[in-house]
Amino acid sequence: MTTMIYPTLHLLARPDVMPSGLHVTRASEATRVNALGRVETVSAHVLRHDYAPDTGVYRGWLVEEARTNQVRFSQVLTQAPWLTGDATVTARAVLAPDGVSLAGTLTETAATAVHTLFQESLSFTAGQRYALSVFAKANGRERLQLVLPSTAFGVVQSAVFDLGGGSIGATEGDPAPTIEVFTDGWVRCALSATATGTALSPVHLRLRDTGAVSSYTGDGVSGAHLWGVQLEAGAAPSSLIATTTAPATRAADRLRMTLGAGDVHPHQGTLMARGAVPAGLAAPLVELSDGTADARMTLSVDAQAGSAAFTVVDGGATVAALSRDGVTGGAEVRAAAAYADDDVALALGGSALATDGDATVPTVTTLTLGGTASGAVGPRCWVRQVGVFPRRLGDGDLQSLSA
Template identity: 30%
Template sequence: MLVSKNFGDIVTFMRASVGWSYSPAGVLVPSAANGPRLDYDPIAQLARGLLVEEQRTNLVSYSENFANAYWSKVSIAVAASASPGADGALSAFDITEANGASGSKELTAPSVSYTAGQTYTISAFFRTKAVGVVRRLRMAVSSGSVIAGSLAVAFDPSDGGSVAQVVNASNARLDVLPNGLLRGQWSFTAANTVSANLYLTLADSSNLTTYVGDGVSGITLFGVMIEQSGGFAGSYVKTGGAQVTRAPDAAVIADLSKIGFNATEGTIYAEVEAPNPSIATAKGIVSIDDGTENNRLTLTKEINGRLGFASVIGGAGSVILASAANMPAGPVKVAAAYKAGDFAMCMGGAAPVISAAGVLPAGLNAMRLGVRSNGGAINGWLRNVRYIPRRITNAELQALTT
């Protein structure tokens, strides 16, 4: 008999902090600690699914209040904007260049500590001001400190936005948001263990910062972040006087009897969106395990970007399957069907990857959604997860993922 149950009747969701996500109206909203984030595409205003992320810390102590003395100002005026921030409130600030100023017109954040070999991502929400000439936003870290040489990216908010200049940075991109807002982000790997400042500087259409200011033009700014990362920005982490950490998400079914778990065969299905290409460890889509990585059945996004499935016993892979193609950046349907000596995995309706060898682990007692037992979160969205307590046929598997 099929029984309909609420998410909270089956899944225990945990996150030891507030987390931010987009509402159906396309604005950022906070979810309380241990509250699942059902996220939306801010432009299409369509559901993306359950957002599951790893832990991140915003190293900028004042992410929104640019009038605060934390931010040093040179040849600019900072005032509360009449245009909303990404949270839909009047929380953004207009950054206006001083009239006649020919030097840099910038905000500077106090120095942040960087560790050699670690990757960091810097991001900001911004738009062009409603009046004046379009100015670009140039984001830079102190030259010659974190790396040998300049480190900067310039973003152009005109005509839908573009990345205008990249100097020794990686993964620079702009995301389009409602109300003319953009979120620019870029990453770098520190070569030295040092402290360095962040500079947010106005630039002209040639990326020059030493043009003569007109006293009117500038940008509207909201939500600046610096985070140690895997080469991409996470969801927004708001700060107001100190660095803030968003704890990792965890969604667990601790009682497998609630899903009719069958220890001898089964099928795991998920519709997942895991867009970030830069990952250092395999990320869990769905994992059934004993609380460790030693005994598990796991669907993963692998380091090389492909879909993987593994039956692991005592820390060793009894069966390891990998897709021929990389997982797409957008949503995709994936599934694995299994019983001893009969394993198959499928992605997007492609021909199943199969194995006629291998056995199943014993003692499995929990299912994790979007994470592994070691915390390897997908940093993306789960739209649908199903468990079927039988090994469906390969034809059914292919049809299920089409």
């Protein structure tokens, strides 16, 4: 940067540090990935410091919307209503991804058949997108197929996952599959699709061989370790929500700070944010507002469109809406937006600026992370850093700040 203007408000995510003045509200327990790559439960109203499960890289503060896991006994797959077809389930067979509990094992029979674990009468609503996920580890079978039913999705939506290689194989329908590598040979397999009908239908977890069809001749001993099955309404899987006898809901994270008189200039400034949004999702990283949707400035990331945006609303009207391309889902981005009357600009990753010469600056009193003052959250993002500067920084400084 060519100038020496320091932020009047600077929030930097650091492992296990709670920033002064930041209020965290979440009316339930939740989970995160800790520095060891383990799934860990965090108490209600506690900030979630999250890490990449494969590398241990610190990702920052995890912010998510409320989600419900419909599956019952998500961790104990020997309990009803779980059912099997030409397969058996053994409980408490191997250490689970949380490093504390024990996961079950699905083992194929020696029959020529579809070897499957399933749960029936799960609720789907037409037009809603659903994500099915499970933690899995090879135990003689390297492939696992996740299946959403044709009765709710028009045609079968499925994907085959290579548990050993951490890759995605054949798909049916038009699902969006993902795989995330954890420690100790575990991966989290997931797929999402949009329901076309309203129905009570099953979901299946099927063992697969290297063939092109679901049915094959088993050997009676091979299978996969499974844990943490989750079915939730949403475009992508969220953090683990454990269930027992009934579906369970994780409440939304709400991260908010009241701005002091010395935190923001009333007529100009610069807002900087660093964070990430998973592929296929869009979420605000930071918003300055008066506590309502009528006066706000929002820096957001759309990982599906591959862009970042800066939106200014004053008096209930949108007075500026800028965007820049260059976002990759799951990858950390830096964005910086400058604002003054009739002078708004946005930079992403050091790129050329997007500008607007016809805007007003709203009065703001509240900073919100990973959501908006109107109450919307996520659906899922990581916030690493936020800075509020008391001046409209120059264009070159804005590019440097976002690089």
